[in-house]
Amino acid sequence: MILLATLLVLAVAAVGWWLARKRAREIELRSSGHHDRLHSRPVYHGLYVAIWTGVPALLLLLLWVAIQGPLLDALLLASLPQDVVQGLDENARAVLLNEIKTRAAGNPLPGEPAPYVAEAVRRLLRWRAIANMAALALSLAVALAGMAFAWRRLSPTFRARRAVERAFTWLMLVCASIAILTTVGIVLSLIFETMRFFTMVPLTEFVFGLRWEPQIAIRPDQVASSGAFGMIPVFAGTLLISAIALGFAVPVGLLSAIYLVEYASSRFRAFAKPLLEFLAGIPTVVYGFFAILTVAPAIKHFGDALGIPTAPNSALAAGLVMGIMLIPFISSLSDDALAAVPNALREGSIGLGATRAETIRYVLLPAALPGIMAGVLLAASRAIGETMIVVMAAGIIATLTLNPFEAVTTVTVQIVTLLIGDTEFDNPKTLAAFALGFVLFLITLALNMLSMHIVRKYREQYD
């Protein structure tokens, strides 16, 4: 129904455009040669009318679509018999609403509906029909009103082009603001859910707790292992795996960048750089599969052979594969940092009789250090926020350990594990994922900003 309304509005807008353009052409023809000449080309007149016809109506429809769902839900709930609704908590209410909506959609559910449910279904269908009609009628009315309003402005001296261009600039501004809106959206939604979480679980337990066991008694009579929501072991797992990853990726990435910038011939560079780009473009789910297919078994084999008890999903396996993923990242950032060092410094050092290695060690690396460090920070941010590799290759039980041969879990693993499957926004398990996500967001934001700050601060040195 909404689709129909949208199409109708667009059709009306198109008619408006065509009519307005025709009219503008008439005015132009009548007054050609006189000072009655049109300010703007006819097409702009057409666009002006079309915009006033279509945009308000479409915005109305958009708003309607967004609000109709929650509004009808609230009304429906209010219309149910009070004695039924009182006894239900939020979860059960959501289930009830779901049942009503599913039956209304014509999908079969087992069992016969209770009489008040059947009544509610009928009511919902009625309301929906009314709402759709109303949406259609209202949007058409707004469209026609808009067209009438815009039509009256048409005249030879009307600055249609300016008006249309202004409207366009606003459109572009809105598009640009979506970036801000997205950030705001992320922050708000995360904060909102996190706040709800902290009403159920104390902040101190989350920040300082050493046990992470997100079990919640599902039924009131279950022996409740009261869930423990201490985030420290989870973050420790993230740090362990990230440290392994960076410990592997930073030397390999940096050394390969050094070779590519200082020693390699241009032919070699032309061949090696695409290779590294390819590594960088591989989706992380592929790396995750590689970890479980090849790396984790190999490490277990290796560990067992050495007599070290190794988990099949050891932190070492996940960390190594994550490191492989990060190599091209660090290599290309270090490459940029080294290439940005002015050639004059290189020549100055070589001119004094230094070998390439001495030039690299004593002149270039110190000079490129800020850029390299910024790159490492960005890579750390990447490692901490990485999901698929650890979801597939790391563990689920939160263990506080430094042993890379054991299995640990990470923040991202927990977020995914807690949210896969049906989620109700009610129990601490689901909300814990948001709390973790919020902390993750803050940490990666801090690392990114620190990285940008370092680059900006030290860039001035060379300009």
Next chain:
Amino acid sequence: MTDRTHNRAHEARDRAEKQGASEGGAAGPNGRIDWHSPQMLARLRRRHAANRRMKFIGLAAIVLAAGLLSILVGSLLKSGLPAFRQTFITLEFDLKPELVKPQNMRRGNWRKIVKEGLLRALPEDMRKNRKLRRKVLKIVSRSAPYALRDHVMENPHLVGRIIPFDVLASDPYDQFNKGLIPEYIVRGERKRPNPKLGGPEVVRAFRVLKEQKRVHLPFNWGLFFNADSRLPEAAGLAGAIVGSFLTLLVTFLISFPTGILAAIYLEEFAPKNRFTDFVEININNLAAVPSVVFGLLGLSLFIGFFGVPRSTPLVGGMVLSLMTLPTIIIATRAALKAVPPSLREAALGVGASHHQMVFHHVLPVAMPGILTGAIIGMAQALGETAPLLLVGMNAFIPDISNMGLTEPATALPTQIYSWADSPERGFVSRTAAAILVLLGFLLAMNALAIWLRQRYSTKW
């Protein structure tokens, strides 16, 4: 230089030389340096050796990275290539009406028909073997009866006849036919038959079928055209490919125009003020936010608040478009920057307004660069898994006939994740094959982007 100063200089030099020759290595501050002393030469050798070492470990690092890449690709190929072929067995089935139940074919005893078809192909003595009769169905897929049923339901005139039909082999026998699992499991001294194959009689029966040339290994079109299934031999990527396509469509439709308009605004129209700076900072930050967080946003805002249906390409596309936006904005800005000012000035010179200059003159010229950026953005979006998992886009889709933007769906990377979780051997192979398909798509998209860039990059 006069002679006097000349001689003085020479005397000084000689003094220094004598001095230098008696000390090791360098001379004092006033003498000539003996660059050829043993100490100096030894030091030089050490320095050059250190240089060679650094060059070597740099090269070693690159070789290591290349080696790891080839191990990655190699293991994917080794595991996944076999899945591109699938074992079928040609048999004749007697469609007896009493078994087929023509009035209600869904109630027919298709298992029996298949079993009899199998036995009919075997020699008399095998047919009588009780053990074999019980286990012979292990050779074919559990989906085989349904496949036969669907075939007959589409062609009801076949009832009562004996028809040839290709049935899927079961996963163990598919693996066995490809030589990937052994007939016997050897553990130390003991050798016992592989339990997955159902027993030596069944294996023998399979061999007989092979000798009769009934067993084929054609290209596995099912991998691309079948929907998902619990049985690895019947599982395919059709649902995932359609789901990814729909999702990327939504992503493109949202992020392409929005990203271009935003970039044009920032590059051509925005005044230099705090707001613009703030927008730019935001874009850079968004590009570095972990993908999981976008999934959380989708879950709480799009699904929770706006009520967009879960697991659908619509919500998946919305989330991915937010992630692709920074990429498109940055690529578009670069493309716009590359358009030379002379073009802009020429447009303004003939009386075009700022808008007209940008949209009629600059934008078309910058379009190839913008498209390249968009394709690369789409390629990145294709590989994203975590946010799609959080919005539920890994539904089990056994039937692709009613997929749509607002129906539950799955996508290629999430399908890979689901299959990777399944323990059956056949799924390991298929997961690797699915990854190869995904990488194939990515390679094609990147190649297209590069070709576009080469073809249309004009040297100003």
Next chain:
Amino acid sequence: MTENRDITIETAEAAQERAAATPAGEDKSRPTSPVCGHKCKFITRNVNVFYGEKQAIFDVSLDIPDRSVMALIGPSGCGKSTYLRCLNRMNDLIDICRVEGTFLLDGEDIYSGDIDPVLLRARVGMVFQKPNPFPKSIYENVAYGPRIHGLARDKTELDEIVETSLRKAALWDEVKDRLDAPGTGLSGGQQQRLCIARAIATRPEVILMDEPASALDPIATARIEELIDELKENYCIVIVTHSMQQAARVSDRTAFFHLGRLIEEGPTEQIFTAPREKQTQDYITGRYG
């Protein structure tokens, strides 16, 4: 056009032997040239330099005497810097650059496999057009060369080397109280003198200067020229300059390059007052360049 010169070239070892055998003073066994007799620091013959397919220097033969200043002048792009960079093998850094010809430093061919470019560049120092001090302290800048070559046995010796070099570069008095300050914090002229001190610290025999004062103001330029005058008593200096006045003020001999060829070479006074070639004359009088 340069005249045909007769020379005998000996191997490095033979030259060394003879050097050990003969008394100090003029080494009569060294290859001789009509220009500077046996006191040549550099003898270069038939130099051709190519960048890929493009030839930059065409058959240049030039002799550079010791303890003097040789100026290389000519319009921009005529190859003077390229030629200069051949003298300390800096052109090796450029992949596509190919150098042909003979370069004898004290009788030894610097492009032969026997000579280590690392040592060569310690003996033949270079100062660049734009001052390029390392982002280190003043002390560390000057100490860099001696450190890597191992020229000082302890800190005291290193301190002495740094002080001597800074004094010779006429910079000591200005920076002696702030040796730890960053070298990049100095003024342009001071930075260039720091680069000269840095080059001197490795006790070179030759100092190559590629337009050392072109990025400096007139006062700093004058100080650099004074410095060159002092330095030439102990070093062989080759300076590329686009300023004829500077060449006239500072150098003992001048070589005029044009489009990769050596047009004329001789004592500075002669070049500037009575040039033999018309092209030289045109350049001197400002007809072009």
